[in-house]
Amino acid sequence: MTAVSTATTGAELLAGYQPGESSLFASPRGTLLAEGTWFAVPPSGRPDGHADLARRVEAVLGVAEAAGHEVRTVVGAVPFAPGADARLIVPQRLRRGGAPVAADHRRSALGIAGLRPVPTPEGYRASVARAVAEIRAGQYTKVVLARSLHAEVTGFDPAPVVRALAGRDPGGYTFAVDLGAGRTLFGASPELLVARHGRTVTANPLAGSAARSADPAEDRRRAAALLASAKDRHEHAVVSEQVASVLRTYCTDLDVPAEPSLVATATMWHLSTLVTGEIADPAVSALELATALHPTPAVCGTPTPAARAAIGRLEEFDRGFYTGMVGWVDASGDGEWAVTIRCATASPEGLDIYAGAGVVGDSDPRAELAETTAKLGTMLTALGVENADVA
Template sequence: MSVAVSTLDGADLLDAYQAGQSSVFVSPRGTLLAEGVHSEVNTSGLADLPEQVAAVFGTCGHPVRTVIGAVPFAPDAPARLVVPRRLRRAPVLGAAPAVPAASAARESLPPIPDPGYVAAVARAVEEIQAGVYTKVVLARALRLAAPGFDPAPVVRALAYGGAGTYTFGIDLGGGRTLLGASPELQVARHGRTVSANPLAGSIPRSTDPAEDARRAAGLLESAKDLHEHTFASEAVAEGLRPYCRNLRVPSEPTLTATPTMWHLGSRITGEIVDPDVSSLALATALHPTPAVCGTPPAAARRAIAELEPFDRGFFAGMVGWADADGDGEWAVTIRCATAGPEGLDVYAGAGIVAASDPHAELAETTAKLGTMLTALGVFNVA
């Protein structure tokens, strides 16, 4: 990856992040700080995105040959991908400063009433049982007033707090920022190695160690959650198979922990066949996965349009970077918020299958909202 030489470490790059002037992406491989905009990728949707990025690399005449940004959920909505004026990279974050325990704070959140969501889940279960589709992911959105809000301290707290494997603060332009901490890797390519980690099947964590262990063990044995996870894992494997050889797909999921949730995850790896297939091309081939949409995708999209009373925007899209060599990392845009002049929109979703209980899905989405609400310091939501 082409980057400007920097002596800063990951903590320094996080400290240098300024919302509205830069974007930051933190992963297990290191921290990237993108400052300013040299070129922007102009695209009307998902279909031609990898080609448009390649065209920008070929014509921008800039030594930084990397894009960073976000792709929305809707396939016909414009992405926000830019070649920055300067891109700095640092190793993984070192020791974290003292931060509150997100899981403990999450336990203090009261239930967030949402009768509309409960009704939407109940209708989805009826349609699944009638054979209209097999799974759909239904989301909730909370609007919070936030005059003068600065995303930077929240992004730093998420990066240090272990709230997710992939932390991001992406400048969307117009005074808007996409921020969050996603536990889910959509796809990464480093050299010839391709990896993905679909997550599906979840349960809220507990601050009581014994209860937390019981919930984790129960998730591994839950027929409903294992069924839901199978949809996501098989879809990602099928999406990658045309591009990869030696594809390794776990026969059973393992546990992935965040401070607020236990998830079922499957680490899928393979070797790229055609070196001209970039990480972004792989990511667009997988988007959207059943973990954020459902199956079959077309029917699930129709259900989402009918049952969700808001535009997802960049929620349930993908966020990350790609360079001119084809390498890159793309996380699924979950556990996130969009901040702007109009306030903060916070999102969370849950996978609905035939055995779903509407009130349990409400509790799951409340726990997932807890990641962002805790980082924002919000503990009481009417």
Template sequence: MFDESGLLAAYQPGGSSVFVSPRGVLLAEGVRAEAGCPEQAGTLLRDGAEIVVGAVPFALDAPARLVVPEKIRQSLVIGQRESRPPVSPKSQAHLDPLPDDEYVAAVERAVRDIRAGAYTKVVLARALRLNTPDFDPAPVVRGLAASGAGAYTFGVDVGGGRTLFGASPELLVARRGTTVSAHPLAGSIPRSPDPAEDARRAAGLLVSAKDRHEHTFAAEAVADGLRGFCRDLRVPSEPTLTATPTMWHLGSRITGEIADPGVSALALATALHPTPAVCGTPPDVARRAIAELETFDRGFFAGMVGWTAANGDGEWAVTIRCATAGPDGLDVYAGAGIVDGSDPQAELAETTAKLGTMLAALGVQHAA
């Protein structure tokens, strides 16, 4: 992406947040007011705030980081993507070993629980630590935006000296005027550097019964969540392929017309979060399974990141393909949907491929 506006160059973690999408670049600087949950942010918008920018964590009871900035700058027209690769960090990162055995065991347990009827799907994630204290994510954010690693690139101040950054391929929901859109992704396979094998994998994913089954959970949940707010909701009968540099995904682009113009993009996103694409079904049972089977706090991973303006327009992406940088180092995350028929080793390979987006941007290589 060629940033003609220079807003990406002006982005400085700690004092500003940036969100890049197909609609352009948004740079928020300073903090005029902040909210710890979407409901408080909605109140700020109704009370006259021009815009709210930030992130909401995966856990529904965890504090969000949503701010009314002192200054907002936007570039609504962006140029073509550049061919240059992401910018690697200056410091040499040390990668702690990935907990492969723990993850495989968790997937095996989840598959047994699914077959026993405890739930139908759960998303299990992995987290890894890079020992790079006081890391500056700004060059990586610019590199991710330039490389097209995901449709939604972000660097957001989440408080405590920490920055959430990444490049998500998944749109949770957007509102532009009366038009509402969402693009749930579920069902994935790692890409191959060999063009023929890559094409074979894409074609196989499109007809995979297991992956289409997994995708149906996510697409139907998003459609059901939007029906109460939209008229003339259009839901594809078949998923299509979405590509990132490391993954093929099944996606469904859902669109509709908002019935009540008073319902903002933030309100829509809050109603949908978390979707089965990052949680599972039934959602309450899946959340309990995640708390039991995962050995770390997801924080803002698998949450939502974006903005909403006073007129209700806005964009919220699902917070995947991301990392959190702070005084004590970097945490990188990736997850995979587990359903009946999931193979633990294949899910391990899928999460490793998904981790590759951020590891490549950070200049770190790992083979699992």
């Protein structure tokens, strides 16, 4: 059997995903199932390891070519912190298929007795209030503060949850990355950091969010209120303008809509800007573009150094791969990288589920807590956890 093959449907690849033995990335353009590890991208050992990541990946792909290995694609995830090691591999075998389709997959039966929030809801509101005070004092203009839920569960199988996520939001970016040592990063991100296909570059920054409602009239009202919100539009503009500014250094004929639009997932409304352009230098890969953009203000804040420092002071846990990036790049430079949100990490110790919210000068701590609660709903619903008291 060849190392690279094409499957008929994304559903076939979703059915073939096996935690611990493969990694999966599904987008509206198609699905990749990476099986086994032929070669892992070595760590940098530098505090700014992301800076030379594209060069290291290019070198590994060169090794694959020289060895005659048929797979010339790297798949995996990059963490939030610039000095943390990425999990990127050339798989032994790569299967490609179509995009996921909407489907009602049965949820995994989990024996979750309870969820432990980190920090507590009160602690999260206090952190947001402190950030608002620092922003009003001029220390920075925006910071994204996250919280997590820890669930103790044994014998957890991510595969049914990954299939449920792909079926629920087939227009998003569903992923499951084997991190080694019995750990799996999985989720369904609505946000494309950047993609390159041929000369075409696409980015889709999202910032400004509102929970959806099961009542159609209320759902439409919430969408309209989000689109009209001065606070959310400002938060979104900070992100979209920075993304466009970075891409202008690499692209020609960059198209940036003057106004945001609305996009919806099963649980959230988001303000969205679809940025498109043409790459000026075909030697610049999708991964090089992604590392130039990461982290956007949508997951960190602005200015970036001050926001990173605030996250270090105000958050009570290590983000790990949360708010990093996940995807693939091939030897031609084509690839797709999504922002690693709406995700969880499974390990022998249980599950850690993450969500965050952008904090600006007029943020309300109660509203930001409610936003993170709504975002946690994506994963909790796929896990079959209903009516959890996480706020």
